[in-house]
Amino acid sequence: MDIQYNSWLTTFKQPFGAVKKGKTIDFTLFVDSFEEIQSVSLVVKKQQERIEIDELPMILFEENKYKCHYQVTKGSGLYLYCFKIKAVNQEGHAFHLFYGQSEFGGEGCQYITEADVSWYQLTCYSEEDNAPEWYQKACFYQIFPDRLFNGNPSKQINSPKKNTMIYGDESDLPFYIKDETGDIKRWDFYGGNLAGIKNKIPYFKELGITALYLNPIFEANSNHRYDTNDYFNIDPVLGTKEEFKELVETLHENNIKIILDGVFSHVGRNSRYFNYSGEYGEHLGAYQNPESKYFSWFNFFNYPDEYKSWWGIADLPQINKHETSFQEFIYGGGKSVLSYWSTYDIDGWRLDVADELPNFFLKGIRERINAYENQVLIGEVWEDASNKVAYGESKEYASHPVLHGVMNYPVRDQILALVNEQKPIVDVVKEMVTIKENYPRYFYYNALNNIGTHDTARIYTECGESYQKVALAFALLFMMPGVPCVYYGDEVGLAGEEDPDNRRFYPWKSPNTTLKKVVQSWTKLRESHLSLTEGEAHFLYNTRNDLFAIYRCVEEEESLCVFNFNDYEKDYLASDWYCDELNQFEVARMLQRFDIPKLNISKQHYLFLVKSKKSK
Known part of the structure; x- marks a missing residue:
């Protein structure tokens, strides 16, 4: 049959x-x-x-x-x-x-x-949930605050933490000092701070960046600050609330937005809420006092030393999100965490481990976000977010107006598979179209796309330290539907395996300017061509010559980028192109409009074309 x-x-x-x-x-x-x-x-x-x-x-x-x-x-x-x-x-x-x-x-x-x-x-x-216009058109830059730049004139470290290690030189490689159980014994710091981020605003503008995503900045013990100690304080190593206020104001004066990292699944063991060390007072916090107002936030198995923690990491006690007092604390009225930092005129949040926040909790956050004009809400989700089931709950990311979008880790996997030729192009295209099919259009275009973050190996390292492959990866990143996000240092060829090596200090003394120019060219193209921000997208592949292309179009214009991932040049052929969503006649007519002459596409290179639809 x-x-x-x-x-x-x-x-x-x-x-x-x-x-x-x-x-x-x-x-x-x-x-x-x-x-x-x-x-x-x-x-x-x-x-x-x-x-x-x-x-x-x-x-x-x-x-x-x-x-x-x-x-x-x-x-x-x-x-x-x-x-x-x-x-x-x-x-x-x-x-x-x-x-x-x-x-x-x-x-x-x-x-x-x-x-x-x-x-x-x-x-x-249920309904279309378009993100703020500024977000849809943005070019993001992700910053690990300790590792970008020390803005103090004499390079002194703000409020060094007790029992920590400070590197002697910014070129030193990050290294964890661990005890016999594998726990980190001494956290390491370079001294990057808020003043350093402010100092580099001219650099962001030169690069074409219009929005920053900061890894956590609240008071914590570690350098990554996913172990929050106090949601209402800036970590003293980074600076003060006054400096943060100045940073936000200066960014806005330069037409750059800023979103913060919200870590609401767990807190630090030494936080004022748990207070394992007693640093916040002898009888304060859930560990020190079962009568603490924070006691109900945590699940103790054998008080006080056995408790539920994030992925079994004792340093990160897990929060009971069903506790109403914690809900009020995070997203309730005017005294909540979200409300407080909104007074600093921030532009939104990225939610850490969104899968571990129940649907009702996410809805509560979104309702609070909606009270402030033009804030965006993005979630950390590593897989296809449309069919995610976590902790026995079907997540509603793509079906309800909860998150505007998610971090698009699948697109990173697809880009690496292409530039490193790990899979046949036709298989990667199927993965791309599957995500496109499963996501509502608005959700698909709201995805925060990346080719590297603080949780992955560096793109330069993933590409075998090939600048040409990294250039291909950036071209794919900016051609894909969604919002591109550059991880600090990737634009200058910063190397690094996974954590902690992927969190090196920015190489201000030895940046790769060639890659920087590649990123600058793409941010300019994205700013000047509507097809790259709003355009319909189709993924094309040539079975005869093993080429790949991304087509984008709006009513006024259409753009095309043809990729050769091989290590030898390929002839561009007008025939034998396929698209899984279109018939061959439609594909041929699409390519004919670009009137591409017979040419060779150099090894590991791409060809970008844009054409006004009004021209015949």
């Missing part, structure tokens, strides 16, 4: 991708068989606490073609579907066949039993 369906082609499913609740979807299935077809149906179930299954008959409207219309009436969320065919073979025996997706969406495959089916995904969202 020949069954054909492709969720990425509008000849089979219309509209493409995620839909708004109440929307009607048109499905078409092709079935050709020697057996007698008795019925064809669409089977749909919604992923929720109680799974409800609908089976809709499909009508034969042309030879071998069946259709049906399905209206999404059960609210927003994640829907799954497949097709069911009932037939009778030549021996007169009735049987069923099922058709579901294969490894990705797009073309699927046949299954003999329903239990074996890999269901297609349909994301249904």
